[in-house]
Amino acid sequence: MGESTEKDSTPLLNSYKEAVEWINGLIPFGIRPGLERIEILLERLGNPHRKLKFIHVAGTNGKGSSCAFLSKTLLECGYSVGTFTSPYITKFTNRFQYNLEDIPEGTLLKLSNRIAPFVREIADSEQGSPTMFEVSTAIAILYFAEVCYPDVVVWETGLGGRMDVTNIVTPIISLITNIGMDHTDVLGDTIELIASEKAGIIKPGVPVISCVQQPEAIAVLKDTADKQNSTLYLLGEQFHFDRVQTNDRLQKLTFHGPFRDIDLEITMQGEHQCKNAAGVMMVLEVLRQYMAFVLDEKELLDGFRSTFWAGRMEQVSEQPRIVLDGAHNPEGAESLVKSIPETYRYRKLNLMMGMLANKHHRAYLKHILPIVDTLILTEPDFRRKMDAQALYDLVEELRESYGKKDLEIIVERDWRKALSLLESRTEREDLGVVTGTLYMISDVRATLLHQTDSEKGW
16 A cells, blocks of 8 residues: 555656656547546546536537637636637647636646546556546646636537537536538538537536537437427527628627627637627527626627637738638538638639548538639648648549639648748738648648747647
């Protein structure tokens, strides 16, 4: 007994870098849906998640932006806010934030050392090793429950909903942004199956807001909410919005809800961000109306107006004009194609893209190809990258059916060289866009903004 205590109290990790390497070293254990390992881990830590109030956010696209709107607006209204999101754009610590500030490196190290002995114990049991995401989730819960004590935690799902590790919590309210064809290898290959997974975050008696639009997905959400005795607020039924004005600096929308109408301004670009803002506004209205949250109008409006989320329709360079957008699935591509022409004026559109291998590239390209003049195909610096030549073969197969005989296609596997090509070819009247997996977006963003300490990952 004494020997075990002494061994467990020995620091396993001596620096922030070691802690991050240890957590990322669990990546080979993959994404293994199920809550058994996280339940055991949190039980050994004293179930700290039971002390916290969560807003649980799921969806195919728009989760990150919705979490940003929620966190910023609640903070502006005087609440302390924990935020857990993934993937991160700049640094591993981005995923654990308190009042929009990253977890201190020393705190991450301390919490990693606290969790590590339990992770080793579980790894040696029949359950097998906890995954990187399970350990990250446990660190987030410990940070919020035992270090900074936020009033509310904005809690983003990693993948799906029902069997996602984050579903260990019972929230005060849930938000399902939308549903599309992504991660079909894990979640299923129909809208109904994916909707069933996302609907898994709906808990008994906990209200749920959704901006889902497909009839078959709506049917799944209504059925689940009914079975769970949860009130469902659905875009187009209980609330809706009108987009009033848009330019390259600002969008104005009017939110119409069951309790009141309100005019909002957002600086996030694209119609999809108006939809995300409307969903978040409905969440805030339920919190205000039924849970005694005090949300003064001026602070609430300031929160929406000042929300920013890196790598989403983000202009990072003026000369040449370069926009980054982490559209990595067909729904994201469709939003990007709508948003670019209505936000920017340009002569030629030069687009650089790098993807992961497990995505729906054909449907993605179907949306993107019609608006592109020069396409630069590259590869992210990531283990599951899509081969640029294979992407080229797919583009060649599709281009004529979309009337793109004159499309110039360049294959450059090295993303740094591809970025240099994009910069040199984007003249004053043109627009350069970098899109695809957020793993590549994070690298490109760090390069263009000269961020030397950038990390990246899931």
